[in-house]
Amino acid sequence: MPVKFADRMSTVHRSFIREILKVTEDASIISFAGGLPNPELFPVADLEAAAVKVMRESGPQSMQYSTTEGFQPLRQYIADRYMEKKGIKVDADEILITSGSQQCLDLLGKVFLNAGDNVVIERPGYLGAIQSFSVFESNFLTVGLEEDGPDLAELERVLDENEAKMFYAVTNFQNPSGLTYSAAKRQGVADILKGRDVLFVEDDPYGELRFMGDFEKPVVRGYLEENGILLGSFSKVAAPGFRLGWMVCGGEMRDKLIIAKQASDLHTSTFAQRVMHQYVTDNPLDNHIEKIRERYGNQRAAMVQAIEEYFPAEAKVTRPEGGMFLWVTLPEGMSSMDLFDEAIKNKVAFVPGRPFYVDGSGENTFRLNFSNSDEEHIVEGIKRLGAGIKDFLSKA
Template sequence: MPIQFADRMATVHRSFIREILKVTEDQSIISFAGGLPNPELFPVADLQAAAVKVMEESGPQSLQYSTTEGFQPLRQFIADRYKEKKGIDVSADEILITSGSQQCLDLLGKVFLNKGDNVIIERPGYLGAIQSFSMFQSNFLTVGLEDDGPDLAELEMVLDQNDSKMFYAVTNFQNPSGLTYSPEKRQGVADLLKGRDVLFVEDDPYGELRFMGEFHKPVVRGYLKDDGVLLGSFSKVAAPGFRLGWMVCSGEMRDKMIIAKQASDLHTSTFAQRVIHRYVTDNNLDDHIEKIRQRYGNQREVMVKSIEKFFPAEAKVTQPEGGMFLWVTLPESVSAMELFDEAIKNKVAFVPGRPFYVDGTGENTFRLNFSNSDETRIEEGIKRLGSGIKEFLTKS
């Protein structure tokens, strides 16, 4: 008897990046494919000490069921940090701790999206959001990115011509492009959304990883006040394996999110929350983040200079001021998917750009990750890739 799956599974596929990572398990391959933090920077000893202290001080409580909202002292830490670092007022009661920021996307889909609802995303857009919202059979509308954020004229047209439920955006060091919204674009987005029944979802997992330029306030709370949802994560500043993220929302929206989370997993790991809280209490998180910024800044600089040295002039590359990614655009006649196959033969990997586009475009683009390689491997990998691109362009 054939198994009858839900209709939604017919249009949702495995994560393209997760499949690529299987190919790069070969240690001889220099991989710029994964969106992975550098494991050398994980605070292993400090987290170990925090875990021991949690077990000694509150072992039974840390192993017990907990509230859906999350560990209150950890939520207060996040709220205080928003005030200190972003200059915005967020209360602990407005914060919902989640199992990674990816769960935030799932909860948003459950609470807001019906089959066929329009969701506006960036072009190119975050693959995790595309996969998550596709589960709810939503219809995607896209807005192109310029060097300093979305094309506001295109965004206004999309908003005017369509009845949309949500606009999802990564405003700092966007995945995959590495681009950041300027203050002018943040204000422009806020102005366009005011008075419209469109939920703005601002995902900010990379915001603290700025190693040049100035920090910007988030659109949510910074420009839209209480309207919208702001997402955050400890994955890029502490350890992704803990799967700790959060959502900032209030009122009826928060109540609905709590209900959806209760139906999903009851609550996020009690132990993980307490360990992270003990870690940020006993250690200076800013000092740790500064180490990450310095390392990633150096690795980004090596990749940019290596690209200038080894890539052909036809390859256009973004210049991010933080985060973990660079974005490469090749001449329109070039297929990055075909280039990937050739690059693997030369023992170097990247992520072709097409999966980041829901409209079938982006064939000539690809993403490079600079956070999970050392400087020597970055230079050698870019050298191999540059040679492959030049050869591929000659054949094309």
């Protein structure tokens, strides 16, 4: 007899990006596909020293079960950093340490979403959130992105015409588009949400990876008196393999999220939390982030310059001031899926844009990652890709 799966699994598919990464395991392929930090920048020696110190000074404690909320000194560090960098007061008790920010999305779904609930997301939207919320049989409503953030008129119309449970947004260097909300758009989002029973989830894994432009961008949660949750992560500024993220939330929301996490995994790795805290205690995180900014800034510049040289003018490309991604829009009628198949033959890979659109659009878009390739491979890969685009255009 065949195994019977839960009904919810019929609408959830494998991660498209994870499947593409299998194709790019061939070392000869120049890959702009994965959303991967540059491994050359992982602070391996400093984390090793931190791990040794943790084992020597608190070995048994680091191996023991711990509280669901997370290691208190690490939560206090995160809270202090919010005040230092963003000017917002966050209490350590408002922080819940999670197993990567992806777990935040899973917990949010468990606590807030019933089957059929409406979730507002950006168009295009973050694939990890689409996959996670799909497990809970959500109905997605989308709001288009302009150069400086969401179309506020569309957001207001969507919320006026539908009963939405949540608005999920990546406000800094959005994945996949690379776009960032302006201060005016952040205030506008908050103004639209005030007075509505809609939870605003502000995901910010890339915010500290700004290498040009205005470094001071307000947190939308700071404008909201309630119904705001902020997500963060050490994955992009330290080491993704540690799987350390967090949520900033308070009151009853926090209590319910703690219960959901207890049911999921009891708590995030005690050892990983203590090692990360030891690392940031012994090594100023800003010094390491500055190294990342410099490297990514150079890699972004190399990709933009190569695009200007090798892409046809018909291909429109975002110009983010930080983060890890560029977003390409081809002329209407062109298929990035077809282009991907040809690009792989030429040993270069990217992520076609359609999976980032829950409405089936985005056929003519694709995402490029610049953080995980050196400048020489970036130039060569963009040259190959540009030739492929020009060839497609000539056949249109």
